[in-house]
Amino acid sequence: MSETTGRVLRLLGLLQSRRVWGGDELAERLGVTGRSVRRDVERLRELGYPVHASKGHGGGYQLGAGAALPPLLLDPDEAVAMAVSLRVAAGGSVAGVGESALRALTKLDQVMPSRLRSQVAAVHDATTTLTPGQTDDLVDPDVLMTLARACRDHEHVAAGYVDRAGTTTDRRVEPYRLVTTGRRWYLLCFDRDRDDWRSLRLDRMSDVIARGTTFTPREAPDAAQYVRRAITASPYRYVARVRYRAPRDAVAQCFSDASAEIEEDGPDACILTAGADDPERMVPWLAMPGVEFEVLAPAEVAAAVRTVADRLRRATP
Structure with missing residues (x-):
């Protein structure tokens, strides 16, 4: 690494470590003249670092925010x-x-x-x-x-x-x-x-x-899409397809991408695909959107919905 390159990197590190530096302070830290500091600042600007300079009391050199994030020295x-x-x-x-x-x-x-x-x-x-x-x-x-x-x-x-x-x-x-x-x-x-x-x-x-x-x-x-399909259906014994009488966006709020795949079925309906090893445990989960739905497949999940519905009715005096 050349002496100039090393000094420019040291200058960059100083500018990143504090909000504002006076020109004399930088020259003293780097062991160079004020003119060399100004040249090195121009080199940083050519590399895309937005170095701002201001005069007067409290002024000096300041590293600003640019259009893109430049490399940081840590x-x-x-x-x-x-x-x-x-x-x-x-x-x-x-x-x-x-x-x-x-x-x-x-x-x-x-x-x-x-x-x-x-x-x-x-x-x-x-x-x-x-x-x-x-x-x-x-x-x-x-x-x-x-x-x-x-x-x-x-x-x-x-x-x-x-x-x-x-x-x-x-x-x-x-x-x-x-x-x-x-x-x-x-x-x-x-x-x-x-x-x-x-x-x-x-x-x-x-x-x-x-x-x-x-x-x-x-x-x-x-x-x-591949991972969503793999984790919502393929690992499970039963893969349910359920049609909801509600727009996709409304139903999707009740399920995560990792638990179900939902596709539109017209403007006011959608079809959910999801898997489970126990159909009855799946029923309360399917009912979460709070709208009308019908089980398209398989028969075991449809039977589980009827079984759970009958159980809930018997639980009501």
Whole structure:
């Protein structure tokens, strides 16, 4: 790194650390003349950093907000704090935050020195986060980052996987996309041994290893639609199709994307597709929208609605 480049980076770090700097202060910190400071400020502006200059009492140089977020210079403590925060956010339930936090964490982890990574891991391992309803579905942040990088770089991945029956198998996959429902993380991937697409729950994966070899991307299905279909229907013994006499938007407010797939059936009706292993337990859930509905299929779910309705009638004096 040249002396000038190093000085410009030091100048950038100073501007990011405080709101306003006087020209004389910067010259003293950098050990240069005021003229050199002005030249270095121009270099930063050419790189896209909006450095504002003002005169008079309280004036000086100030790093402003630009049209795009420029690279940030973080000291070791700041980098560790940010990585720990991103790990928490990546596993959280705030809508839209998990995937963004994971992308940011992946970028930060790629350039973070190993000694700082160990500090981040130590803080994370010593911390317990109380997140209602997710204690059984925790995902190791290192697994998240490994798979995120593999998706980005089209890198082969090997892992162990436990299915719903508790059977463990070895998987050799081509990872394409991570999908979060807010409660769980899934991986859309092409299973090389099964020669087909799969969605895998990350909390059921173990010994996740990026092999270092790359693959040529295939034409992949829509990740969100594929995972939604996989988790709302295919794992269950009974898959119900129910027609509601209400617009889709009204019915959709009662169900999450992870629990049901809803399609319009004209302007004032919609059809829900969802799965369950016990039809009777499904009935109160289907009744949540509070509007008229009819079970189109299967017969077992329709019978369960009649059984539960009769039981409720008998419970009324």
